[in-house]
Amino acid sequence: MGDKIAKPVMFWIPGDCFLYGSERDDRELLDFLKHGANIEIYVLEFNRRSWEESVETILDILRDLNLSFFLGGVDSGAMIAHEIANRLKKPAFLFSPVLKPFNRHDSLHETEKVDQLLYFKSLKNMKKIQDEILPPNSSREIVSTNYNDSVYSVLEDWINISDKISVQILYNCENIRKFPPFQTCLACVQKLAKNC
Secondary structure, eight states, X not given: OOOOOOOOEEEEEOOSTTTSXXXXXXXXXXXXXXXXXXXXXXXXXXXXXXXXXXXXXXXXXXXXXXXXXXXXXXXXXXXXXXXXXXXXXXXXXXXXXXXXXXXXXXXXXXXXXXXXXXXXXXXXHHHHHHHHOXXXXXXXXEEESSOOHHHHHHHHHHHHXXXXXXXXXXXXXXXXXXXXXXXXXXXXXXXXXXXX
């Protein structure tokens, strides 16, 4: 019997404001990407007590793996995926990433504000994390589903200083289950998988 050819692997980080996300929220998209790109997808659960602990929890899982992989994430999970990808110098697919947590805080409802602050420990620490978000040091495929100036300006900064990033802005798309750009996401993931 011949050796089975291993499929490319993507480790996925759920979103939902750093606090409540789970595999269930992203299942439809992940099933579509898994079969469409012919890859294996593993969803990473992580410590949600703080930003630092989230990053360290995932790094502990991935740091010593002896296999080729790339990262993916949605919303706040995309921000974490970007940070991990930078530290491990890996490619990443970022779906509607939150790149400005400090600014995002202002747009949340009161109860969510409290939870998110607990995650970052303080408003000061949230601002510090925001200031430390670096441009990619490896390939990034980014699909942003909501056009707004603050997010686009960050992406534009990345474009200006790196040729390792592809950004696609999809207008007026509020719910991943209602918009057609699953195909756009698939194209991004296929590109990363091909080079994995």
